[in-house]
Amino acid sequence: MSASEPVVRTAWPSARPGPSRLLRRAGVGLASGLVASAALVVTLRLGFTAIAVAAAVGIAHGVWFCFPRRAYLDSMMTAAALAIPLWSLMSVVLFPVLSGQHPMWTAAGMRALVPHLVGWVLFGAALGLAAQAASDAADRWLGPEPIPVPPPEPQKRRILVLGGGFAGVETAVSLERVFGADRSIVITLVSDTNALLFTPMLAEVAGSSLEPTHISSPIRTTLRRTQVVRGPVTRVDLAAKRVVVACDPPVTLAYDQLVLALGAVTNHLGLVNVARHTLGFKSLREAMRIRNQVIDAFERAEVETDPERRRELLTFVVAGGGFAGVELAGALNDFARGMLADFPDLRPEELAIVLVHPGDRILPELSPQLAAYALERMAARGVTFRLGERVADARQGAFVLKSGEEIRGHTLVWTAGSTPHPILKTLPLDRSKRGAVVVDEHLAVPGQEGVWAAGDCAAIVDARTKEPCPPTAQFALREARTLAENIHAALTGGQPKAFHFDALGALCVVGHHTACAELRVPFTRRNVRFSGLLAWLMWRSIYVAKLPGLERKVRVLSDWTLELFFPRDIVQTIDLSEPARLQGPAAADKPPPYAA
Ligand SMILES: Cc1cc2nc3c(=O)[nH]c(=O)nc-3n(C[C@H](O)[C@H](O)[C@H](O)COP(=O)(O)OP(=O)(O)OC[C@H]3O[C@@H](n4cnc5c(N)ncnc54)[C@H](O)[C@@H]3O)c2cc1C
Numbered sequence: 239m240s241a242s243e244p245v246v247r248t249a250w251p252s253a254r255p256g257p258s259r260l261l262r263r264a265g266v267g268l269a270s271g272l273v274a275s276a277a278l279v280v281t282l283r284l285g286f287t288a289i290a291v292a293a294a295v296g297i298a299h300g301v302w303f304c305f306p307r308r309a310y311l312d313s314m315m316t317a318a319a320l321a322i323p324l325w326s327l328m329s330v331v332l333f334p335v336l337s338g339q340h341p342m343w344t345a346a347g348m349r350a351l352v353p354h355l356v357g358w359v360l361f362g363a364a365l366g367l368a369a370q371a372a373s374d375a376a377d378r379w380l381g382p383e384p385i386p387v388p389p390p391e392p393q394k395r396r397i398l399v400l401g402g403g404f405a406g407v408e409t410a411v412s413l414e415r416v417f418g419a420d421r422s423i424v425i426t427l428v429s430d431t432n433a434l435l436f437t438p439m440l441a442e443v444a445g446s447s448l449e450p451t452h453i454s455s456p457i458r459t460t461l462r463r464t465q466v467v468r469g470p471v472t473r474v475d476l477a478a479k480r481v482v483v484a485c486d487p488p489v490t491l492a493y494d495q496l497v498l499a500l501g502a503v504t505n506h507l508g509l510v511n512v513a514r515h516t517l518g519f520k521s522l523r524e525a526m527r528i529r530n531q532v533i534d535a536f537e538r539a540e541v542e543t544d545p546e547r548r549r550e551l552l553t554f555v556v557a558g559g560g561f562a563g564v565e566l567a568g569a570l571n572d573f574a575r576g577m578l579a580d581f582p583d584l585r586p587e588e589l590a591i592v593l594v595h596p597g598d599r600i601l602p603e604l605s606p607q608l609a610a611y612a613l614e615r616m617a618a619r620g621v622t623f624r625l626g627e628r629v630a631d632a633r634q635g636a637f638v639l640k641s642g643e644e645i646r647g648h649t650l651v652w653t654a655g656s657t658p659h660p661i662l663k664t665l666p667l668d669r670s671k672r673g674a675v676v677v678d679e680h681l682a683v684p685g686q687e688g689v690w691a692a693g694d695c696a697a698i699v700d701a702r703t704k705e706p707c708p709p710t711a712q713f714a715l716r717e718a719r720t721l722a723e724n725i726h727a728a729l730t731g732g733q734p735k736a737f738h739f740d741a742l743g744a745l746c747v748v749g750h751h752t753a754c755a756e757l758r759v760p761f762t763r764r765n766v767r768f769s770g771l772l773a774w775l776m777w778r779s780i781y782v783a784k785l786p787g788l789e790r791k792v793r794v795l796s797d798w799t800l801e802l803f804f805p806r807d808i809v810q811t812i813d814l815s816e817p818a819r820l821q822g823p824a825a826a827d828k829p830p831p832y833a834a
Pocket of ligand 1: 404502
């Protein structure tokens with residue numbers, strides 16, 4: 239898309255500006271009506287009335303119809319076709335009524351008026367020919383009919399949103415709302431996926447509770463008037479106000495306002511071997527791969543005769559004891575233990591789900607009591623914990639902890655670190671220690687007019703509490719709404735709003751119909767804490783309500799209902815037999831090179 243210039247359409251080139259369009263057409267119509275009135279005078283025998291009627295019909299005809307040059311036959315046929323309605327209206331109804339009689343719409347009456355019909359047909363044909371001749375003459379003497387000049391289109395202002403996650407999609411939705419039908423605003427969203435991924439339910443995809451597509455909402459369906467460009471952004475040129483998207487073929491997008499909402503990527507903390515031998519847990523593809531790798535490991539363990547190797551295949555390690563890691567470990571534990579029923583040769587004691595976490599307790603975001611409850615429930619269901627430990631190295635079939643202990647295992651999922659999108663490093667912008675773009679309280683990037691940021695890639699300080707905003711979907715959504723309103727204010731001369739949001743609380747599923755909840759009591763600074771089945775039911779109700787789109791909600795509810803009656807699906811949908819696939823992220827997952 240190139241910079242769109244205002245379109246200025248020139249008027250018809252005319253040396254002599256003729257009379258106004260309407261007046262000119264009325265004149266053509268009057269002249270042709272008077273000429274054609276002869277046919278009515280002769281056939282209707284109404285004298286002056288016929289002339290007056292012919293003049294009125296001529297004016298209406300002249301104003302209403304267009305006469306392309308020299309289209310005599312066309313104009314004659316068109317006007318002659320008016321004869322029947324004119325005859326019905328005038329001769330059959332109006333003239334008799336005006337002379338104090340009944341309308342002549344009986345069969346006998348109409349038969350008596352057939353000569354009138356002939357008169358109207360002759361009048362119509364003559365009117366068409368005369369109007370065409372008068373119009374051609376007017377063209378010759380007065381010049382072509384002037385075409386009204388449309389008002390110049392307003393200068394378009396282009397808002398470009400980078401990222402199709404919570405922050406990006408919500409920004410576009412809110413921009414559509416605040417700008418309404420204002421066509422001078424062009425909104426474009428770029429995303430390397432065509433759907434918004436509902437990450438809170440990602441563990442359920444890895445654990446085979448939910449179909450992968452059921453937690454993704456197509457961006458194009460969500461947005462009404464935003465242009466969606468699918469492809470990875472590879473270059474942002476702030477000086478030239480342009481962004482390069484590496485789709486096929488690549489496109490360069492110009493913007494007036496830019497929203498950075500590219501989220502975060504997995505950070506392996508510089509551990510090269512760990513990066514090579516682990517699976518990530520951020521995208522749909524990664525969740526599907528985890529699910530498939532678990533199923534694949536079971537299939538291979540079933541035919542493995544070496545007990546050590548079998549145990550290794552059935553050991554699944556999760557690095558990181560935050561929300562994502564705990565929810566994943568809980569989901570994998572339920573999935574794997576449920577699968578044992580289909581693999582009669584495998585024994586429960588051969589299966590191990592290990593969660594490695596550097597802190598002295600899991601779930602640092604929750605209160606110590608809830609974290610302890612979560613650990614106790616998960617341990618009771620068979621999850622093993624290695625607290626105060628880190629995964630420091632990895633090789634095929636083994637993961638080494640910082641203490642030197644080695645865990646023989648087949649699968650390691652890394653949830654222990656994330657960092658704002660790497661493309662931000664190529665931009666001349668202030669970044670926080672975490673690597674996020676620093677924004678002011680209005681979510682604008684200081685010193686860069688028209689550049690904004692929200693979500694996981696932005697370092698935002700709450701305007702009221704002065705606390706840094708956490709990288710969560712809950713915050714990303716609210717930031718996006720404020721950001722859209724502030725862009726609206728910037729373009730319409732309004733007052734920008736400072737960002738403030740009181741977190742609603744946190745919910746974490748720890749597996750097997752159990753969750754922990756810590757929710758803010760409205761209008762107070764107090765939290766209520768509860769756990770177990772009630773918290774799990776609340777988790778499901780809240781998140782299904784937050785899932786965008788009615789259709790997705792119905793799909794997820796039907797998955798959950800089916801799960802009550804049937805075992806989880808163990809169909810392997812990705813073939814992992816290729817050794818390269820087990821060696822780490824496939825080439826397709828590698829980020830494109832980002833240009834400065
Ligand atoms: C497993 C998991 C569970 C979570 N659970 C919760 C929860 O329960 N509650 C909660 O509040 N938060 C949760 N979060 C955190 C939440 O997902 C993030 O905070 C939120 O997604 C941030 O939104 P965002 O728009 O900034 O980033 P994202 O949602 O990550 O969106 C970034 C978007 O940019 C796109 N993108 C990336 N690179 C490019 C590129 N080069 N070109 C074009 N597009 C690109 C991505 O495809 C993506 O669509 C969870 C996260 C994970 C991983």
